[in-house]
Structure formats: C-alpha cells, structure tokens
Amino acid sequence: MRGEQHMSRSGSGSLPRYILQRVLLVIPMIWVILTLVFLVLRVAPGDPVSAALGGKLNEDALDQRREALGFNRPLLEQYWEYLSSVIRLDFGTTFSDNQPVLHVVRDKGGATLSLTLAAFAVALLVGIPLGLLAGRYRDSVGDVVIRVFGILTYAAPIFFIGFLLQVYVAQPLGLPTSGMASPITVFTVQPTTHILLVDVFLSGDGTAITDVLKHLLLPAATLGLLICGVFIRLVRVNILQTSQADYVEAAEARGISPGRVTRNHAFRNALVPVITVIGLQFALLLGGAVLTESTFNWPGLGQELVKYINDRDYGAVQGIITIFAVAVVLISLVVDIVNALVDPRVRY
Known part of the structure; x- marks a missing residue:
C-alpha cells in the first residue's frame, strides 16, 4: 500500500x-x-x-x-x-529527373496513404471478428479453419494473393485490376489534396467515387490480408487468456451469457495488444505496398521507389x-500514446 x-x-x-x-x-x-x-x-x-x-x-x-x-x-x-x-x-x-523528393512524396504519397489506410481497415474488419470467433469457439472446426486461414494469408507471397484475386474475383465481379482510377476520372477530378480518394469525395461526383472505390478494393484486400492473420492470432490468444480471468468468471457466475461476457469483458482487453502492434504492422504494410502497387500498377510511392531503384537513383x-x-517511428509514438490512454x- x-x-x-x-x-x-x-x-x-x-x-x-x-x-x-x-x-x-x-x-x-x-x-x-x-x-x-x-x-x-x-x-x-x-x-x-x-x-x-x-x-x-x-x-x-x-x-x-x-x-x-x-x-x-x-x-x-x-x-x-x-x-x-x-x-x-x-x-x-x-x-x-532532378526534382525535390518532397515533391515526389506529395504527388505519389497520397495513393500509398489511401492504399495503406484501406488495407488497415480490411485487416481490422476481417482479423478482429475472426479472432473473436476463433477464441469464442476454441478447438472447434471453425477455430481450426480460421487459424489456417490466418497462417496462409500471412505466409503467402503478396503478389500471389493479388494474382488469385485478379483471376478469381476481379473477372467474375468485373472489378478493375490496374491503376487507381479510370483515365476519365483522373482527368476530370480537380487535384486539391493530391489524394485522389479525398478529391473525388470533395467533388461530390458519385460516378467518380464509385470508380475510385472499385479500383481500391482489390489492392486493399490483397494488402490487408497480409496482416489480418496477425490480428486473428492476437485477438484469439488474448480472448482465451482473458476468458480465464477472475472478473470473467465472476460475470459468468452472475448468470451473464457467455457471448455477452466475451463481447463486453474479454474482447475489450483483447484489443489492447492489437493497438500495441499497429505501429509495427504499419511498417509491414509500407513494405507490402511496394509489391502490391507493382502487382496492380498502383501509381503510389512504392512503385515510384521501385522505379528509382531500377534507375539506381x-x-x-x-x-x-x-x-x-x-513516418513509422512517429506512428509508433502515436500508437504508444493511444495505448497508454486505453x-x-x-x-x-
């Protein structure tokens, strides 16, 4: 005391x-x-x-x-x-080409930022619910399937996942497999912020918004699946650990349903390590963006970096x-601060 x-x-x-x-x-x-x-x-x-x-x-x-x-x-x-x-x-x-690097980042960084944030959203929307289900139904068939899915998405080469999505998803659904927008959209939208996704929403053009989102879907899914396995494993392991905590057992003893206990008690604490590793996963996403942009011909900073490497610039x-x-260090700092708040x- x-x-x-x-x-x-x-x-x-x-x-x-x-x-x-x-x-x-x-x-x-x-x-x-x-x-x-x-x-x-x-x-x-x-x-x-x-x-x-x-x-x-x-x-x-x-x-x-x-x-x-x-x-x-x-x-x-x-x-x-x-x-x-x-x-x-x-x-x-x-x-x-004798131009300031900051100008390159200004012109191409918006595309990479849009792809990275969209991929993060995919990873969280897929990884956290699947991790929650795997932890809730431990050792079931669903748990095994989810764990295998997480291992495969993390281990598979990112260009291979992109190729599979291009062949088996893009063609049946009619989704674009190259670029971040149709030429007519790029030509008509005013580049106010140098982030096309933001610019099309500012323009209010529904056709342009739909076009950009369609082009973003497959690259974001490819890059997001790369790290969703990490979130699946983290959430699952921490759900299992917190499910054995005293306050969870006390909640169950009061007659609260297992599903409600998992959602309202175990799940909140399981999110803490997810927040902790977000900074590390951001670095992984930046590295994966290079391959993703090359696979989908995404005109971002990663593809520009590949071009400069080939030119030995x-x-x-x-x-x-x-x-x-x-950027990775500063984002890690922000994540640490958010983690301290949580x-x-x-x-x-």
Whole structure:
C-alpha cells in the first residue's frame, strides 16, 4: 500500500511523464535510422552520381554534379549535411529527373496513404471478428479453419494473393485490376489534396467515387490480408487468456451469457495488444505496398521507389526511405500514446 502511494506521489504513472519519455526515446531512434540509411546507401561500389547518370553524361558533367551534390567532400561532412537537411525537412533531390523528393512524396504519397489506410481497415474488419470467433469457439472446426486461414494469408507471397484475386474475383465481379482510377476520372477530378480518394469525395461526383472505390478494393484486400492473420492470432490468444480471468468468471457466475461476457469483458482487453502492434504492422504494410502497387500498377510511392531503384537513383531512394522510416517511428509514438490512454498499466 505504501509502495502504491509512493508511486502515485512520484508521478511515475502519469500520462504526461510517459509521453515525454516516449518523445525523448524517438530522437535516438530516428538518429540511428538516419545513420543506417546514410551508411547502407554508401557502401555500394562507386558513387551515387555515376550509378544513376553514368552513360548519360560525360565525365566533366558527372564531376560537376558530384561537386554540386557534395559527393566529393569527406564522408563525415556529407553525413552532417544529410542530418542537417533532414532536420530542415529537406530530403534531397532525385538524380534522374532532378526534382525535390518532397515533391515526389506529395504527388505519389497520397495513393500509398489511401492504399495503406484501406488495407488497415480490411485487416481490422476481417482479423478482429475472426479472432473473436476463433477464441469464442476454441478447438472447434471453425477455430481450426480460421487459424489456417490466418497462417496462409500471412505466409503467402503478396503478389500471389493479388494474382488469385485478379483471376478469381476481379473477372467474375468485373472489378478493375490496374491503376487507381479510370483515365476519365483522373482527368476530370480537380487535384486539391493530391489524394485522389479525398478529391473525388470533395467533388461530390458519385460516378467518380464509385470508380475510385472499385479500383481500391482489390489492392486493399490483397494488402490487408497480409496482416489480418496477425490480428486473428492476437485477438484469439488474448480472448482465451482473458476468458480465464477472475472478473470473467465472476460475470459468468452472475448468470451473464457467455457471448455477452466475451463481447463486453474479454474482447475489450483483447484489443489492447492489437493497438500495441499497429505501429509495427504499419511498417509491414509500407513494405507490402511496394509489391502490391507493382502487382496492380498502383501509381503510389512504392512503385515510384521501385522505379528509382531500377534507375539506381540513390538520392531519391535515400529520401523516400528516410521519409518512410521517420513516418513509422512517429506512428509508433502515436500508437504508444493511444495505448497508454486505453491501458493505464503501460505507463508504469
């Protein structure tokens, strides 16, 4: 009792203190990630300018580009300049087409964001109910089928799932299998936010909204199925654990139906670990978006990254990967804060 009072007085479980600790931890995490990105892209043989533009420019022009971009300076000086630029939110320019990386992210990031959020919705809408059913009817035929489904969707290559949906779902239902909208929709909708899904809703054009949603359905399902197995397993395991808790047994002893006990008591606590892993799954979704966008010819940041990798454009690759990494860290921070709001125990 005294220990609890001392802990309460010390404020070690307060939400502001917890948020401050998490924010302070983010700084070294981002520094380590930026350092790794910088070093990995410089261990490759040759210099980035020659890799991206070799054969396109003569040697004098290449030397001028190296000097302009600072690749003829010492590595530590380049590293300091890189960190300083990121702090100023300057993520560099592409070598192949000489445009700021932020412009690439602005133009292509909206498509990837729409796909990622839609995939998250699919994963949650499929994974959580199936996990709840599997935990509620443990060791039944349905439980076995759901667990096998979760394992297969997580283990199967994402391009294979996309191919199956294209062949066995898209053709019978008449769904599009390429692009994020019909050419007429892209041409007529005013690009206000650079996020086509938002722009079509702002336009109020029902035909355009339907067209964009149809194009989004299969890529989102493909990417969402990638991680729904994780949610199935998490919810199932935690339903089984919380079903053995004292407060659940007490609720059952009061005559409350098993289904109501599962929904109102066990299910709420089973959602806590789901919230915890959302940040990690977001990183997995970003990685899966690269393959999904290539499979469905989705004009997002992942497909653009593949193009720059093929062009050996290290400036663009470094900038885009840096933005991806920082986004994952910041989303993990937000998830930690939300988790602390949902479950006060994590603050201690």
